[in-house]
Amino acid sequence: MNAVAPRVRLPRRALHGVLLLDKPLGLSSNDALQKVKRILRAEKAGHTGTLDPLATGLLPLCFGAATKFSQLNLDADKAYEATLHLGQTTTTGDREGTVVQERPVVFTPAQLDAALARLRGDIDQVPPMHSALKHEGRALYELARQGTVVERPARRVTIHALELLSHEGSALRLAVRCSKGTYIRTLAEDLGELLGCGAHLSALRRTASGPLNLAQAVTLDQLSGEDDAQRLTHLLPPDTLLADCPLIRLEATEAGKLLAGIRRRTALPPAARVRAFGPEPHAFLGSARITAGELIPERLLSPVELQTLLAGPEPLTT
Template structure:
């Protein structure tokens, strides 16, 4: 007799929580919190955000975890504040000062230097980063007192602008950059090039891929929505110290974005009911209409307002590569 597979614990809910992560919360902890709140079977994030940073942490639930790579590969926008006059071991406020200077950069010197930090540049990640060195995380080696050599690597900075100068020792920047860029490294290298040293004192991510600040949901909003769905406890249960569980998820689910929200940069193929059935069975379908492309490396198909599949368009037909059976 064939063994039955283990039934996943939780609801088969799918979608994106665009969490406005507070300072102090780790990305892994945030994912665990969302999985618990939504009682989701699966959860994962699209790009780590340091505990000292705030802002956008896209968290995928259920089938949305299959679309995480599309978000990870998208551009990210950060707003960050640099304090001049000191460099630290961590390139932020957590580590001790390693270099100091009384010099402060002028606006003109900064503007002239920023041109060298736009486009594709070579960047050395911070010592305290998640980069793997011979199988171990750089931050684990750094915490153990080891000085590790991290190789420079190419990263792309699409935009780097000054947005405010609160005082002579502080500059606020906004950077739009590609995958793998470290804002702390930008602050460190700017400070070294200017001869005044610098480190990040505040960091907020405001955009990831196609997600914008309008999509952000705070932890307080999520907790309030969870409270709306709490079970009612009897006096006996309350007296025994029992904790109410979330049993109605309508308010929470309204805060989710659809799974297809991660695919805004791809071509959308709307399907009829018959076509959706064929695609869900793994079969290609012929696209009709003069505006339909003949070829497209990546596209997604929708039917009745939900995501059906991700695939490619070849010779005027959509070929599914990944099918979505849950709620999109």
């Protein structure tokens, strides 16, 4: 009997930055993360919130020091292109579920405009049973699979923009920009009820998350076909998730005090969050806030993270 050769563990390296992935259909966010982590041979990685397997599009992946700021993107507004199938409601609110009701699709353009208008702004949403929210310690989707339905309190979300892209037969495409925690499946169902025909979500593509969008995203196929130098060109700086925060640059002594966690007096204007840099061009130190004339450290890079960031990625060894 032939012995099974032991699996060779390839060496990993410290990488710091953000990679914008165009996630393919059918892959979970964690599976996508692990594939990219393996391709780049990165030591530490995380994502900024899940994207359902049935959804495609923008999935920001954080590496090394950038993982410290992933919550910022998790809390950010999101943008989607959603395709609704009119005339059918399903058990899950999307095409994975069983059809439970079919109704004729009969409405005028004016009625559609009015229905869309009612869903813009601050609205209350009842989270779907097929979601990862917890009830008494158990995920709602686990209860739903057992046929159990529990009461879910409505949550206030904001639909910043809701625009019609196209309408052909039973297919309705929408552009949505919304606050965190918005369920597009629920939005599809609510629109279907306002139109009197019912609807479910048949496709979803995330186009933006906070200040990030698909323009700089890369696919798994593209990454797989590139050499290491090409792959690293897709790695954005670790302060990318703070792109909409003011940038401040500190001289060496002040940078050292910030990294030590010391609050300092400053003449800089107040800011809820800033991204702080040292004197070197790529010396990202972390985030801080400026309150009442003080620069107050928040999330900071460790000395090792800063050292490896300034040194740049190690070349791959086989």
